[in-house]
Amino acid sequence: MKRWLSAVCLAVAVTGVTHAKTFRWASAGDVQTMDPVSQNESFTNAMNSQIYEYLVARDKELDIVPSLATEWTQDGPLKWTFKLRRGVKFHDGRPFTADDVVFSVQRASEKTSQIANYATALGEPKKLDDHTVEFNLKQFNPVLLEHLNAVFIMSKSWCEEHKVTKPQDFTNKEETHAARHTNGTGPYMLVSRQPDVKTVLKRNPNYWGKIEGNLDEVVYLPIINPATRVAALISGEVDFILDPPTHDLERLRQVPNVKVIDGMxxxxxxxxxxxxxxxxxxxxxxxxxxxxxxxxxxxxxxxxxxxxxxxxxxxxxxxxxxxxxxxxxxxxxxxxxxxxxxxxxxxxxxxxxxxxxxxxxxxxxxxxxxxxxxxxxxxxxxxxxxxxxxxxxxxxxxxxxxxxxxxxxxxxxxxxxxxxxxxxxxxxxxxxxxxxxxxxxxxxxxxxxxxxxxxxxxxxxxxxxxxxxxxxxxxxxxxxxxxxxxxxxxxxxxxIPWAARSNVSVVHRADNRLKLYWVTVK
CATH class of the missing domain: 3.10.105.10 (Dipeptide-binding Protein; Domain 3)
Incomplete structure (x- = not known):
């Protein structure tokens, strides 16, 4: 607890705002890659969603809401038009435009992308102006907005600069710049990545949206052994575990300063x-x-x-x-x-x-x-x-x-x-x-x-x-x-119950994604 009290007091003294200095969390497995469309694996998607964003997002109840797109219209069964959010910048300061949307959909349609079937279902993306994109479909798509919520938006110029215009071929163990480096528009930025050891994120000071939580730094630690994971939570070494063992849930409910957050x-x-x-x-x-x-x-x-x-x-x-x-x-x-x-x-x-x-x-x-x-x-x-x-x-x-x-x-x-x-x-x-x-x-x-x-x-x-x-x-x-x-x-x-220290507040969603911008540490 001393670590948390000192972090909170320091934040209050310096800024007047209660920010947690560091939030440590763990689960059994690690992120497979930071290339956001190379692997369609839930935990990998969840981590990348802290950094990259979609045109449409999901709220706390999993309903579709605006994100990098502010509004959209459907002109008949085969045409959709999206207005893009103005003033958004990627983490390195590059402006977000329609060119990035068209590029990202095309990149996600490549053979080495594991969401190619979702991206191709969006039809042909077309730039109308810097802040308007049109999608022309070959056939009716009853879940187009759901498919849009699978395509992360990347910077076209950044991908070209780093020679990652095609997704990483993870299956054949290809190493690319995008596998360990990121440049999204999201609320958190990648600081460092040590596969199977530690991934560190920091708060994006220029994020366009509202961050309801108070996390400044986030450290993710893959801990394979279930008993070690639980021990780390009980001792306070980590503040949250995504996957507490089912046989330990009742015991965890009795541990002081620990809580179980139930959910399906x-x-x-x-x-x-x-x-x-x-x-x-x-x-x-x-x-x-x-x-x-x-x-x-x-x-x-x-x-x-x-x-x-x-x-x-x-x-x-x-x-x-x-x-x-x-x-x-x-x-x-x-x-x-x-x-x-x-x-x-x-x-x-x-x-x-x-x-x-x-x-x-x-x-x-x-x-x-x-x-x-x-x-x-x-x-x-x-x-x-x-x-x-x-x-x-x-x-x-x-x-x-x-x-x-x-x-x-x-x-x-x-x-x-x-x-x-x-x-x-x-x-x-x-x-x-x-x-x-x-x-x-x-x-x-x-x-x-x-x-x-x-x-x-x-x-x-x-x-x-x-x-x-x-x-x-x-x-x-x-x-x-x-x-x-x-x-x-x-x-x-x-x-999928979660477990956390009692001073941690999270939003448990049925997609099992811990969204860092909703996490608060008291």
Missing amino acids: ENRIVFIGMDQGRDELLYSSVKGKNPFKDVRVRRALYQAVDIETIKNKLMNGKAVPTGAVVPSPLGSFNDPEIEKRVPYDLNAAKKLMAEAGYPDGFEITLDCPNNRYINDERICIALANMWAQLKVKVRVNAMPKTTYFPKLEKLDTSMYMLGWGGAVTDPETTFTPVYRNRGPQGQGFYNYGNYKDDELDALAAASTRESDPAKRKSLIKQVFLRHNAHVRHIPLHRQF
């Missing part, structure tokens, strides 16, 4: 399987692929005792579902879509025998160990459950910085993935996760590389349908076909 996350955790190759990379089965047989996929699904995972591993802090979509709003809370295939070990064994695998097989399950709540423990639990089908699972757990590039190369036979964020509309799940892999980023996260032309056509049709009732019907058809063919094995939507 818009995130579905599920298992994917290689359904593309004729022979799996990591399996004892040779000459064929058992995951191409829906009976095998359904058997594995039916052998998942989801209530045990919910109650024993997640301490009740999870909502089992049969719908691979982050929020129940995306499935219209439809019980038919949300319904899970029931846990039935005998039925699962029968399906395995019918498929020709009564004695099971060996398979490797790739899993992150620092990305989702209890990710490695869930994978180990699944391995034990599938052992009852005589399926011998080797859990291959690794840090997310190694894990995601592995998946991006489709170097996997079976994998865990979580999908979430602020968007509740299913479009931003369908196009990247459900669809066949395509040239403009469609199906990029279909790491199982299944090809289902009917599912792909239904998802594509729902993307461009302008009639709400017809679109809802198409969306339901997408879900039902996906579920019937068990393209993924859904697990649960996770809760």
